[in-house]
Amino acid sequence: xxxxxxxxxxxxxxxxxxxxxxxxxxxxxxxxxxxxxxxxxxxxxxxxxxxxxxxxxxxxxxxxxxxxxxxxxxxxxxxxxxxxxxxxxxxxxxxxxxxxxxxxxxxxxxxxxxxxxxxxxxxxxxxxxxxxxxxxxxxxxxxxxxxxxxxxxxxxxxxx
Numbered sequence: 001x002x003x004x005x006x007x008x009x010x011x012x013x014x015x016x017x018x019x020x021x022x023x024x025x026x027x028x029x030x031x032x033x034x035x036x037x038x039x040x041x042x043x044x045x046x047x048x049x050x051x052x053x054x055x056x057x058x059x060x061x062x063x064x065x066x067x068x069x070x071x072x073x074x075x076x077x078x079x080x081x082x083x084x085x086x087x088x089x090x091x092x093x094x095x096x097x098x099x100x101x102x103x104x105x106x107x108x109x110x111x112x113x114x115x116x117x118x119x120x121x122x123x124x125x126x127x128x129x130x131x132x133x134x135x136x137x138x139x140x141x142x143x144x145x146x147x148x149x150x151x152x153x154x155x156x157x158x159x160x
Contacts, residue, residue, distance in 0.1 A: 002120040040106035
């Protein structure tokens, strides 16, 4: 089962100083933090803030290439979590065919913002999150989860 999520913010983990993308479902019942690198966070932040760059960024280029080749990104799916690493697919349609392309979640999310497509998370990912310490450097997952769930959108570094 897939749960539709949206990027609700981008912030810095106060424990590790690494960027976190905060995904939240529409009903505010589920929050999914995904740690990303600073370069990937910057690509997402640029799009959140609607900053236009003088030349296409990598994710802009990929979107343009897809369109020029007759493909369309239809959605992003974060489908798995293994060994503290999230896995995502780009769902692309071209000439009536559906393709799933493996992608890093940070790239998939940056592309979803540019293409304005929905983000889905497999329900099984939430089950893994409860059982796995996903944060770098062995952060206390339960404490961090309580902290993330208590966040007010105004506390986030970037808002959608």
